[in-house]
Amino acid sequence: MKLFNTLTQSIDPFTPLKQGLATIYVCGVTPYDTTHLGHAFTYVSFDTLIRYLEAQGITVRYVQNVTDIDDDVLRKARELNMAWDELGRRETARFLGDMDALNVRRPDVYARATDAIPDVVEIVQDLVEKGLAYVSEGCVFYSVKQDPDFGTLGRAIGLNDYQSMLNVANERGNFPEDKRKHDPLDFVLWQAQAPGEPAWPSPWGPGRPGWHIECSAMSIRHLGQQIDIHGGGADLAFPHHACEIAQSEHYTSKKPFSQFWMHTGMVYQDGEKMSKSLGNLTLVSNLLKTYSPDVIRVTLQSHHYRQPWECTPEDLGKAQETIELFKQVRCLVGEESHGEDAQVRALFQQAMENDLDTPTAVSGLREAAQTVIANRDLNAGAEVIRQSRVLGLCI
Template sequence: MEPRATAHIPEMITLMETLIARGHAYVADGHVLFDVPSYEPYGKLSGNSRDEIVAGARVDVAPYKKDAADFVLWKPSTDDQPGWESPWGFGRPGWHLECSAMSHKHLGANFDIHGGGRDLIFPHHENEVAQTCAADPESGFARMWMHNGYLSVDGEKMSKSLGNFHTVRDLLEDWPGEALRFALLTAQYRQPLDFTFDLLKQAKASLDRFYNALAQSAEPAAGPVPDDVLAALNDDLNSPQAIFIMHSLADGVFRGEKGAGAALRGAGAVMGLLQSSAKEWFQSGDDDEAGEIEDLIAQRLAARANKDFAEADRIRDDLKARGIDLMDGPEGTTWRRT
């Protein structure tokens, strides 16, 4: 479900009416404001006390606020701004209100997980909790908060003005999506992650290693998720630890350990990794080029049949220079991108 704030204006109005009736909100100067001092647990999520918030508030606190920490639930709109009719005039909701109205409607008074970036803990998530729980004393709101760490690029904060950001769409032009996913899983989600092309290269190299192991393994089916991988993921999604274990499973495959291949596939399945065959992984890329490579392999085979080894070697060397390795085996010649 991808609910839209603009489709939930009646729910927001009801929520504000409840907050006003319960003494947690008031109307002033065309605004509806949340009365922070009326809600005692305010600040519990972020660890900010009301006093700290007030001390940090800008000097020019809006005159219609009873308390400097109070925040806007509804504000007036002029005719050229988006707005809706309400009991308090033509206006629009504050930023936080929509999330309380939509989560309460679609998920209920209590739900398991609320996600979001660290930068949203205060004031946004703190205010969501206050709005929802002050209006509905039955509500515990989210049982668990999962706040993800900042993503930087080359050691700098990503920003539109610096232009130092990459879109997934752009990255997918040159990199397999699986390498992107792997790179993002190398940091535990609460920790900051510095995105670099070196990180992507390392992610790709790790996946090459895993797919090499799977290509060697005689165990084609995924086993159950290994216990230690599950334990790592149950520990607040410790994905770096799970990846570490996957590397030792790959070691096991290279040593010929029984069950290691099935365990590696099982670990990959729960991580959203290793879902392709090794052949698909190593040959992924431009399909037109794949056809051309197959043609060149056939030409090389013909050259060898004619004992023109110089031509056969030239074709192999040309492909190598393009980053394509040929492997001659009992079942013919296969290829992979390096």
């Protein structure tokens, strides 16, 4: 299989580090609000990749995190006059419920940031000892200027100098201004306790982990020092993933932290990126009131995972037609077992092997379904249903 690697900016052959086993880490949600179509696009895309790898006989070990403590969770909990951990549990359950509804396979490990504190402390301590991080008023910051390798992933996506990296980090609100920092591009590894906030003990005083460090800690703990694929939305490539690479590679002294970096395109609505802060959201729970999970999955899979797109009623209508065709094929095929169809399978696999080209895979199955309905070729029909299962559909 070939996959686009953000780090190399090319479509490269994918071979797992250990034969027959792929280790995958995908950055998860911050549980303070409901799940929208942008989230669904990311997690259905990786779910489709995982199902395809498994169908090729590869065992997948899949980890996803949940950032159950951070500024957004604390702010929203204060607004709702709710305990932060209760809010986190409620929104995590809602997210998992939406993903279950979309037939997204649960990760093997669903790791909470608050469970990773000892690992975080160990990594931060090591980075301080190596002179890559410094303590300032109970906080610990990563010193970007001490690390000439910092930002490889940023440079790969065209952020070639200090200022362009800083601009993007500021735009995304990922490196907030803080007078305790020595340099604006430094990022927080350990955040000192603010009045009224929850805290955990550390060598630098009570506090909580910064956002970027939790993913290094959980990926290393659950998947080892080097993994096959690290993924997330395109807006995570910089600075979040660049920070993860810096922390992890200096802690373990092993490169690369992840062989492949995969990023999903942003989903737009009314010409703007769908985001909680803009409030222009299509909620998965709302879509599920009108459309079946299969229709929503096919809508998402009809867009290539790297392409930004805007969801339209036409998209959903076309997906609905596709599912109707698959259902007709299902009725024709019935419950008996049928033979294989090498051509239908080969076309499907060719598309999937080419950087997970699900739009081509879906349209290939759709055309095959139309032919099956016309000529009643039951082997080809059974193959359409078999491969639709690889896409995670429940026809």
